[in-house]
Amino acid sequence: xxxxxxxxxxxxxxxxxxxxxxxxxxxxxxxxxxxxxxxxxxxxxxxxxxxxxxxxxxxxxxxxxxxxxxxxxxxxxxxxxxxxxxxxxxxxxxxxxxxxxxxxxxxxxxxxxxxxxxxxxxxxxxxxxxxxxxxxxxxxxxxxxxxxxxxxxxxxxxxxxxxxxxxxxxxxxxxxxxxxxxxxxxxxxxxxxxxxxxxxxxxxxxxxxxxxxxxxxxxxxxxxxxxxxxxxxxxxxxxxxxxxxxxxxxxxxxxxxxxxxxxxxxxxxxxxxxxxxxxxxxxxxxxxxxxxxxxxxxxxxxxxxxxxxxxxxxxxxxxxxxxxxxxxxxxxxxxxxxxxxxxxxxxxxxxxxxxxxxxxxxxxxxxxxxxxxxxxxxxxxxxxxxxxxxxxxxxxxxx
Amino acid sequence: xxxxxxxxxxxxxxxxxxxxxxxxxxxxxxxxxxxxxxxxxxxxxxxxxxxxxxxxxxxxxxxxxxxxxxxxxxxxxxxxxxxxxxxxxxxxxxxxxxxxxxxxxxxxxxxxxxxxxxxxxxxxxxxxxxxxxxxxxxxxxxxxxxxxxxxxxxxxxxxxxxxxxxxxxxxx
Numbered sequence: 001x002x003x004x005x006x007x008x009x010x011x012x013x014x015x016x017x018x019x020x021x022x023x024x025x026x027x028x029x030x031x032x033x034x035x036x037x038x039x040x041x042x043x044x045x046x047x048x049x050x051x052x053x054x055x056x057x058x059x060x061x062x063x064x065x066x067x068x069x070x071x072x073x074x075x076x077x078x079x080x081x082x083x084x085x086x087x088x089x090x091x092x093x094x095x096x097x098x099x100x101x102x103x104x105x106x107x108x109x110x111x112x113x114x115x116x117x118x119x120x121x122x123x124x125x126x127x128x129x130x131x132x133x134x135x136x137x138x139x140x141x142x143x144x145x146x147x148x149x150x151x152x153x154x155x156x157x158x159x160x161x162x163x164x165x166x167x168x169x170x171x172x173x174x175x176x177x178x179x180x181x182x183x184x185x186x187x188x189x190x191x192x193x194x195x196x197x198x199x200x201x202x203x204x205x206x207x208x209x210x211x212x213x214x215x216x217x218x219x220x221x222x223x224x225x226x227x228x229x230x231x232x233x234x235x236x237x238x239x240x241x242x243x244x245x246x247x248x249x250x251x252x253x254x255x256x257x258x259x260x261x262x263x264x265x266x267x268x269x270x271x272x273x274x275x276x277x278x279x280x281x282x283x284x285x286x287x288x289x290x291x292x293x294x295x296x297x298x299x300x301x302x303x304x305x306x307x308x309x310x311x312x313x314x315x316x317x318x319x320x321x322x323x324x325x326x327x328x329x330x331x332x333x334x335x336x337x338x339x340x341x342x343x344x345x346x347x348x349x350x351x352x353x354x355x356x357x358x359x360x361x362x363x364x365x366x367x368x369x370x371x372x373x374x375x376x377x378x379x380x381x382x383x384x385x386x387x388x389x390x391x392x393x394x395x396x397x398x399x
Numbered sequence: 400x401x402x403x404x405x406x407x408x409x410x411x412x413x414x415x416x417x418x419x420x421x422x423x424x425x426x427x428x429x430x431x432x433x434x435x436x437x438x439x440x441x442x443x444x445x446x447x448x449x450x451x452x453x454x455x456x457x458x459x460x461x462x463x464x465x466x467x468x469x470x471x472x473x474x475x476x477x478x479x480x481x482x483x484x485x486x487x488x489x490x491x492x493x494x495x496x497x498x499x500x501x502x503x504x505x506x507x508x509x510x511x512x513x514x515x516x517x518x519x520x521x522x523x524x525x526x527x528x529x530x531x532x533x534x535x536x537x538x539x540x541x542x543x544x545x546x547x548x549x550x551x552x553x554x555x556x557x558x559x560x561x562x563x564x565x566x567x568x569x570x571x
Contacts, residue, residue: 075421079543084420133421143425143437143449145457151420203511203545256442321457379455 009053013042017271028138030131032333033364035271036357039278046283057276062239064273065338066229067266069240072129072158073247074255074262078199081159081248084152091149091311092156095329098303100125106296112349115171119343122164123356124300128333128364129154135328135368139375146312146321150328153311161335162191162245165238168339172346173236183236190237191245198249210254217254218261240338270334277337278357280344285354292351293358301363301370304329320378327374331367336360446470471534497558500531501565505548508570515542523563525556 103124107117232242305326340356
């Protein structure tokens with residue numbers, strides 16, 4: 001491979017992502033489904049198969065998951081995590097039971113075995129924090145009364161993922177349920193120890209890491225994150241979880257600067273991650289599984305709406321707010337893909353990749369659309385009939 | 400009529416504080432006329448002043464984005480510096496009550512610990528009613544509030560209690 005063709009190919013890929021991201025911002029949607037579609041087009045059997053850039057994108061994809069999870073951990077402080085667990089545990093449990101079960105059952109019914117079921121359950125369980133955070137901001141719902149419960153559910157999902165990923169890794173390595181349980185214990189133990197440590201020493205750690213020079217800070221934080229991710233992978237806790245925990249441990253000025261410094265890196269490599277997942281899926285394999293993915297999308301949209309609706313009602317939110325909470329949570333995205341990628345790498349049924357790609361393509365687009373239309377629809381349905389006097393306008397105000 | 404003016408002002412509306420994980424904190428209260436008003440402190444430093452729908456009191460109707468200097472201007476226009484103002488009034492109305500501003504010095508025992516850790520109320524009977532950090536006041540800090548070097552604590556108590564708290568804060 002000559003450097004020239006490699007550069008031209010990589011440049012073309014990144015440029016087309018830029019065009020897609022521009023399109024997504026124009027329409028006000030998440031670029032994730034578009035990146036996935038681009039990956040499908042660039043992969044084998046796609047429109048423009050890549051020759052030389054795939055290796056680089058593969059490495060970029062690995063960094064992408066790590067950075068996604070690191071930035072996610074950075075979003076939350078230990079206090080926010082523990083408080084969410086304390087106040088919203090029932091909402092978190094309802095969310096888990098209602099949204100993990102359909103995927104688990106579907107996986108088993110499709111004949112993918114228990115491991116396939118656990119993978120598909122994870123895919124249908126995790127809402128997309130990225131898509132939803134943007135959605136809440138775009139729709140002006142940040143200050144709404146139902147929003148704290150939406151955010152708390154997302155926090156609990158993320159925290160559970162830190163326990164789920166190591167278990168999944170153990171299961172796909174070929175362990176049985178006993179091995180899965182053992183690694184569940186190890187993972188839960190490791191995660192709790194690190195959470196306790198970072199509650200005690202997080203601020204000291206952050207002070208030590210902090211440096212006024214952006215360059216020093218960027219290199220230190222990126223280096224620490226990668227090293228911890230690697231160690232976590234080595235002890236079978238999963239690289240993504242290691243990165244997540246580093247993000248949680250950072251606080252104060254170091255975290256504030258890290259958010260600004262690493263966000264561009266995250267955007268670049270996360271894009272590579274979505275493209276790479278698309279690359280590995282043969283577009284021709286999607287139409288046969290489209291009905292399955294669509295059915296799963298419909299069922300798990302309904303279950304997300306139910307768990308969100310119930311959780312909002314629990315904290316005394318009114319009718320319209322309950323529907324908003326439910327609809328906001330429908331979108332699936334980055335974490336479903338991350339889980340699917342682990343499943344594909346672990347050799348679960350060949351249909352997993354296409355099903356996950358189609359499922360996320362559907363819900364990353366449909367979730368925000370449903371959230372946008374549900375409020376006006378519910379407003380019309382729940383509005384009390386207006387008194388006649390209110391419709392009689394004084395003369396002269398019109399025209 | 401004369402007695403009417405001597406009566407202390409009724410307490411202000413109860414401000415509810417709701418953490419928004421990953422976003423910041425929402426403070427909201429219901430005005431005397433029954434409208435809900437909220438301020439969202441985004442972690443990025445951005446502030447949002449939010450009004451709610453009449454038909455659907457859970458839903459934000461409109462919001463104004465405030466940069467840091469805008470918030471200060473708004474607070475001044477609304478008769479801000481409320482904490483200091485209320486404190487002076489309180490001091491005048493309760494005999495024997497003292498108010499003082501105590502610094503948190505870097506390297507002392509409680510820099511980097513929480514207000515709860517100082518056990519100020521149990522040990523000295525004085526209350527930390529506000530923390531001034533940089534230009535920003537943090538009124539009614541909770542026990543989880545983390546004290547940082549160069550914070551100034553606004554403390555209410557007996558003169559003796561405040562002196563005791565000063566000693567505690569200076570302990571290495």
